Amino acid sequence: MLAVLALNPGTVISHDELCDELWADASLGNARNALQAHATRLRRILEASAPERPGARVLRSVHSGYVLDVPADTVDGNRFLTLAGQGAAALRASPAPAAVLLQRGLDLWRGPALLDAGDGMRCRAASALFDERRLTCWEDLVTARLAMGDEREVIPELRRLVGRYPLHERFCEQLMVALYRSGRQGEAMELFHRMRLRLTTDLGLEPGRALQRRYAEILNHDPCLALTA
Known part of the structure; x- marks a missing residue:
C-alpha cells in the first residue's frame, strides 16, 4: 500500500485502485475493511517515524481513497x-x-526497485520503469566519464556491468571504447566476438548496427575514437 501511494505522493488513490493493486488475485470477503486496517497500521508506523511532526497526518483518508501527503522529492x-x-x-x-548528478542518482539505489511491493500492475509497471532508467543512467554516467578521459578507471565497472547484463550491447560498446583508448585494441576486438557469439547462440541475432560500427572503427583505428578536447 505504501509503495502505491509513494509512487504518487500528494495524489488521491481510490479505494478500488488500492484494493485491485493489493488483492487483485485474491478473494476477500470485505476488501474495504481490510484496506482500512492496512491504512491504520501504516499510519501508526509513519507517524512514529516522524516525531518531529507530532499530530501530522502523513497518510490521509479522503472520501474516495487515501493520499500520502509528502513532498515528491522525499x-x-x-x-x-x-x-x-x-x-x-x-x-x-x-x-x-x-557525472556528479548521475552518480548521485545511482547512489540512491539499495537493491531491486520496489522489492516486496507485491505484483500489482502499478508496482510492476513502476519497477520496470525504474530498472530501465537505471540502465540508461549507467550508460549516461559511463558516457560522461569517457568524455572526461576516465577510460582506465571505468573499465572495472564496465566489466561488472557487462557480466551482469551480458546481452546489453551498449555496455559492451562502451567497454570496447574504454579498452581501445587504453591501448588494448586486441581485448576490445575479442570482446566484440564474444558478444556476437552470445547473441547468435542465445537469441539467434547478429550484433546491432551501433556495435558493428564501433567494431569497424576499432579495427581501422578510426580517429573518431580519440578523446576530443
Whole structure:
C-alpha cells in the first residue's frame, strides 16, 4: 500500500485502485475493511517515524481513497528520476557536472526497485520503469566519464556491468571504447566476438548496427575514437 501511494505522493488513490493493486488475485470477503486496517497500521508506523511532526497526518483518508501527503522529492524514486533527467540534460555540454548528478542518482539505489511491493500492475509497471532508467543512467554516467578521459578507471565497472547484463550491447560498446583508448585494441576486438557469439547462440541475432560500427572503427583505428578536447 505504501509503495502505491509513494509512487504518487500528494495524489488521491481510490479505494478500488488500492484494493485491485493489493488483492487483485485474491478473494476477500470485505476488501474495504481490510484496506482500512492496512491504512491504520501504516499510519501508526509513519507517524512514529516522524516525531518531529507530532499530530501530522502523513497518510490521509479522503472520501474516495487515501493520499500520502509528502513532498515528491522525499521519495527516493522521484529523486532518482529527477537526478537522472538532470544528468542526461547536462551530459552533452558539461560531462563533469553531469557525472556528479548521475552518480548521485545511482547512489540512491539499495537493491531491486520496489522489492516486496507485491505484483500489482502499478508496482510492476513502476519497477520496470525504474530498472530501465537505471540502465540508461549507467550508460549516461559511463558516457560522461569517457568524455572526461576516465577510460582506465571505468573499465572495472564496465566489466561488472557487462557480466551482469551480458546481452546489453551498449555496455559492451562502451567497454570496447574504454579498452581501445587504453591501448588494448586486441581485448576490445575479442570482446566484440564474444558478444556476437552470445547473441547468435542465445537469441539467434547478429550484433546491432551501433556495435558493428564501433567494431569497424576499432579495427581501422578510426580517429573518431580519440578523446576530443
